[in-house]
Amino acid sequence: xxxxxxxxxxxxxxxxxxxxxxxxxxxxxxxxxxxxxxxxxxxxxxxxxxxxxxxxxxxxxxxxxxxxxxxxxxxxxxxxxxxxxxxxxxxxxxxxxxxxxxxxxxxxxxxxxxxxxxxxxxxxxxxxxxxxxxxxxxxxxxxxxxxxxxxxxxxxxxxxxxxxxxxxxxxxxxxxxxxxxxxxxxxxxxxxxxxxxxxxxxxxxxxxxxxxxxxxxxxxxxxxxxxxxxxxxxxxxxxxxxxxxxxxxxxxxxxxxxxxxxxxxxxxxxxxxxxxxxxxxxxxxxxxxxxxxxxxxxxxxxxxxxxxxxxxxxxxxxxxxxxxxxxxxxxxxxxxxxxxxxxxxxxxxxxxxxxxxxxxxxxxxxxxxxxxxxxxxxxxxxxxxxxxxxxxxxxxxx
Numbered sequence: 001x002x003x004x005x006x007x008x009x010x011x012x013x014x015x016x017x018x019x020x021x022x023x024x025x026x027x028x029x030x031x032x033x034x035x036x037x038x039x040x041x042x043x044x045x046x047x048x049x050x051x052x053x054x055x056x057x058x059x060x061x062x063x064x065x066x067x068x069x070x071x072x073x074x075x076x077x078x079x080x081x082x083x084x085x086x087x088x089x090x091x092x093x094x095x096x097x098x099x100x101x102x103x104x105x106x107x108x109x110x111x112x113x114x115x116x117x118x119x120x121x122x123x124x125x126x127x128x129x130x131x132x133x134x135x136x137x138x139x140x141x142x143x144x145x146x147x148x149x150x151x152x153x154x155x156x157x158x159x160x161x162x163x164x165x166x167x168x169x170x171x172x173x174x175x176x177x178x179x180x181x182x183x184x185x186x187x188x189x190x191x192x193x194x195x196x197x198x199x200x201x202x203x204x205x206x207x208x209x210x211x212x213x214x215x216x217x218x219x220x221x222x223x224x225x226x227x228x229x230x231x232x233x234x235x236x237x238x239x240x241x242x243x244x245x246x247x248x249x250x251x252x253x254x255x256x257x258x259x260x261x262x263x264x265x266x267x268x269x270x271x272x273x274x275x276x277x278x279x280x281x282x283x284x285x286x287x288x289x290x291x292x293x294x295x296x297x298x299x300x301x302x303x304x305x306x307x308x309x310x311x312x313x314x315x316x317x318x319x320x321x322x323x324x325x326x327x328x329x330x331x332x333x334x335x336x337x338x339x340x341x342x343x344x345x346x347x348x349x350x351x352x353x354x355x356x357x358x359x360x361x362x363x364x365x366x367x368x369x370x371x372x373x374x375x376x377x378x379x380x381x382x383x384x385x386x387x388x389x390x391x392x393x394x395x396x397x398x
Contacts, residue, residue, distance in 0.1 A: 002031060002313050003038035005062045007084055008075035009046065009055070012098055012125075015302030016072055016309075017051055023306065031313040038068050041075075041084075059084050063091050070120075070312045072305055073097040078105050089113040089121065094319060096308035098125030098301050104199040104215040107206070111321045120319040122308035127153065127200045130300025131293040132307075133279050138207045138323050144283030146208040150246040150397075153200040155275030155295045156184045156191035157223050157243045162273045165231050165240055171224060183275055194220030194243065194258040201245030201256055204279070207322065208247060211254040211329030219334050221259040230392050233344055233370030234262050236362040240270050241394065248337065253330030255337055262342045262372075262396045268292075269397070335378040337395075343385070344370045344392040355388050372396055 004020075006013050020027070020037065028034045039062050042055045049055070062068055063084075071088040073095055075081040081102050085095045089110060097103065102110075103123045114121035124134050137146070152158050156178055163174035175192065178184035190196045198220040206212050223243050234241050239262040248255045263270045268290050272278045277295025282288055294300040311320060345352065346368050352359055361369035368391065373381065375398070 001034045001036055001067075002069050002316070003036050003065075003067045004070040004072060004309055005039040005041065005068050006037070007041040007059070007062075007071060007073045007081070009040050009042045010074070010076075011298045012074040012301050012305065013040065015298035016074060016305050019299060019302045019306045020309065027306070027310050031310055033313070035309070035313060038062070038065065059087070063087050068093060069316055070094045070096065070309055072309055073099060073102070074305060075099070076101065078102050082106055085110055086113060089117055089119055092117045092119055094120035094122075094312035094316070096120070096122045096305055096312055098123070098305050100126040100196070100199045100203060104202045107203070108212045108324045108327055111324050114319055114321055118317075118319050120312040120315050121321050122311055123203075123322065124308050125301045125304030127203050128277050128279060128291065128293070129155075129295040129297060130303045131277060131279070131291050131295060132304070133291050134203070134207060134322060136289075136291070137204065137281060141281065141283050141286060141289070144285045146249075147282040147284060148246070148248045149201070149204045149208050149279065149281050150244050151279035152242055152269060152272050152277050153197040153245045153279070153295065154191055154194075154243060155277055156188065157194075157197070158272065158277070159183050159275045160192070161223060161226065161241055161243065164226070164228065166273070168228065170228065171226060192224055193222035197243060197245040197258045201247050201258060204245070205247035205254050205256045206324050206329070208281070209249045209254050210325040212325035212327050213254065213256060213329040213331055217331040219257040219259075219331075223260055225392070226260055227392070229364055229366050229368060230344055230370075230394070232364045233362055233368070234342065236364065237262070237342070237370060237372060238265050239263060239342070239396070240265060242269055242272070244269075244397065250332035250336065253332040255332040255334060257334040260394050262394055264397065267397065338375045338377050340375050340396040340398050341373045341381050342370060342392070342394045342396055343373065343388075343390050344368055345388055345390055347388045351388060355384055355386050
């Protein structure tokens with residue numbers, strides 16, 4: 001028998017308990033031993049709950065129980081979650097998590113602890129919720145030289161942009177609806193400013209390129225500045241707007257950033273709507289691979305955590321890790337990347353064509369125009385703009 005514990009009983013913690021119970025027979029057969037829930041760490045009592053007899057409020061009970069072999073950390077944050085993960089690994093217990101903030105900030109250290117104590121440290125659920133992204137990246141595509149990773153990595157912002165695009169809502173209206181539906185937090189800053197996507201692309205960059213980066217060094221531009229005028233002109237040019245996290249290997253480090261992009265309507269990412277996520281991986285042998293599905297939520301994220309519990313159970317002798325790099329990776333300047341740009345401006349035709357002779361602008365209801373530039377770096381764009389006042393500037397995915 002293999003006992004596991006769940007740290008946290010919020011949305012994902014409840015999901016893990018439910019999904020593990022539903023799949024217990026199948027997963028136990030795959031593990032070769034019975035999988036049994038030992039404890040759930042909680043901060044308060046849950047009288048009448050079906051798992052009340054499993055609940056404890058003192059982590060040391062779990063830490064000191066030799067029968068508990070696997071700990072599923074779904075608390076979130078980097079405070080107690082980090083402390084308990086570290087203590088569990090030091091006790092020789094495997095740890096699985098969906099906590100992208102913790103993995104981005106301390107994953108390399110926790111992996112090293114796992115290896116030193118013959119345990120596993122797995123975190124499939126930290127990126128893409130229920131979408132299998134990380135295991136295919138570091139395992140199934142191991143023979144490839146990864147050339148680029150990018151995608152829609154945050155369901156909240158994708159829901160907002162979809163509502164603005166399809167229903168003509170303002171950012172504020174779409175955010176209010178997202179909060180009412182439970183897709184956005186009361187304080188949505190981490191989502192709408194791109195920080196959540198920044199943590200996820202940091203993890204992807206590490207597994208793809210071996211660059212263990214500080215998530216605080218990753219440039220992030222959120223969606224609070226995207227307007228109906230931007231979307232109108234983007235559509236007229238044959239594009240939509242999506243918030244993308246991107247990671248590209250550079251000569252000295254890795255170019256990693258989060259920003260709104262114009263995505264061609266014929267590209268697969270343009271059709272990713274609502275709270276769905278999608279990740280695109282370019283490999284030297286396989287070409288382009290797209291992974292799509294629910295990027296968050298109770299049961300999708302629990303699905304990934306439960307798969308990691310099974311994986312840890314199948315590697316109790318020696319453990320398993322996912323291969324994060326050593327700290328000290330370098331984030332290359334995002335300005336080095338050459339790409340086409342979308343520019344929205346109120347400049348008159350004469351001034352516009354004087355600065356951008358090849359521009360083919362389209363005009364919107366506000367009499368502003370939008371156009372796509374030739375590929376250039378950000379510095380080159382700024383130099384080319386000259387006296388043209390840019391009211392919005394976004395990269396174009398090309």
